[in-house]
Amino acid sequence: MDHVGERAREAQTGAMPQEGVRTRVPLLLHIGYHKTASTWLQSNLFDDPRQGFTTETGSPRHALVERLVVPDPLFYDPAEAAAGYRRAIRLAADKGCTLVLSHERLSGYPSSGGRDRQLLAERLAGTFPGAHVLIVIREQKAVIRSMYSQHVTDGGVESITRFLSTPEPALCRKPTFNLGYYCYDRLIALYHRLFGQERVLVLPYELLARDPHAFSASIARHCRGEASIPTSARERVNTARPLIMQAVQRPLNMLFYHNELSPGALLHIPRFHKRFARLTPIFRALSPSIVERRLDARLRRIIAARVGNHYLESNQRTQAFVDHDLAALGYEVEPAA
Template sequence: MNFDRANDSEKMTSADADFADILIHIGYHKTGSTYLQDHCFQPINGYSSNIGGSRARIVKDIAFPDNFSFDHTICRRLYLPYIEAARDKSLRFVLSHERLSGYPPSGSYDRMLIADRLVRTFPAARILIVVREQISLIRSMYSQYITDGGDLSLDRFLETPEPQLGRMPGFRLEVYEFDRLIRHYQELFGRVLVLPFEMMMRDLEGFVCRITEFMEMPPPTSVPKVVTNSRRPATMQVVQRLANRLMSNNELSRGGIVRIPHFARRFARMQPIFARLTPQSFDDRLHSNIDRNIRAFVAGHYRDSNNRVIELTGLDLRIFGYMT
């Protein structure tokens, strides 16, 4: 703990401690966040995630500001009206955005900074972290990177050229050493719930009930079983990655030759076409090849970290196929 944070803790008032009734869900990306936001964290289940606009403002208010311009007191004032409105309705306020755990294609370089901003803004809040087996997670995140507009091949995505120079942030394996972020949040907030994405897939109701128990709430009223983000055909991602290089102009792929506004969003409309034209067996083979390449790159990197997660959380990650 640095001296600034220690001084903040000493100045903590009783009003600050009131944030113990709110939940901050930080992700990770590709771990069912959309389902939780759209179907779990709703008034019917005793939650309010209303922040007066889209969830994108969470990134704008907390993750985006420059290091020297972020002010936790101003940030807190922005959200207090919504926290109080939730309390008036006997609802638990939820701040949920996977970007709060960083952005993996850029190495989640600001994940520790965001954690420190959150504890200064909402001290004593309760934290939810959802993890996922790393091979599957990297594959899914790489696909999302292309969906977002990225144009790097898998090999270039995984291994940045001249990484020792550190001039531009890029993906690094350390992003998914979950124990590091879990331990940091435990030290900052105390009450941290860690759940595996695979549990959501196997026992959705049990997964959601664990969250409500953590928040000391009655069982959820509604736990619909719906698919929120279906897997895109691998052929679609191959085509989009090449098209991004030519037609996209965003943070992930700058300066396309033919610049089409919101190209990634427009391309997404073609998913049904690719789904019809891609044989399932061929698609499965392409995904298996991606998994094999990721597994070869990762080797045994996450074994020690996963064992530390087991020690920190008591979760038996072995039953969910994690490397241990």
């Protein structure tokens, strides 16, 4: 065993191992995926020192993206990035807590097909080599349905059909959504290679709804702690917007919101998506439930037709990395009869 290398890795993440003492993991990297209860985890577990976790870094959460995602690869300095979190890791350890760097953008961005997800994984491994990792997955058709709505909320303008189909894909001039992003086994295997299998925990999102305390306890054990306070998933932090609201926002994004997902808007209203979000209670009160059900059913039919059995083999490989029965949680693991 390379004890020198191990000590160096632990030092970089802010703590030194003690012989014979089971100490908490100093740093947990929670990388997403998007739409897998990241906000719930941050609010109910990671921001609660009583559970043995903290996200306190002295900076707002979006600083994680600015420091770890945005920098050009030729300018990124792992040592400098690690130094920016060393004090926070030490302060968390002094309180008996694991520092959690939690942001779903660390797993890539679905609307761009997660094109930088390998770059980010290698960047995280080079910056925090001794960290533990949490990856939360979700049944693919359901997560695509949810992420498409988020795509529109963030400024996207495509219909669901166009979102799922890359125009002129041969030249790949600009990254767009692709089904391969949700072949979970590929990203999990990458993190196993970079961090070691024992340092990577993969949990299905669906377990949270069935047994939130077991979900939280798995994360606590992964960080050498215990989930001492029962948690509940009944309170949803982010609730879905009415589909009629999303249908109205799509053309408005094209007109008024110049952003990465809708370049070339005729006019630009700063933070248009935030301003439009204020209308959510009105749409929720006025949207007829029968129309919502029909719009939702149409979305799901289109997604199911596009996905087909694309994820069957990937899910079979993913099952080897997960301690829960994916088929029982709704994932396609066996060919349809």
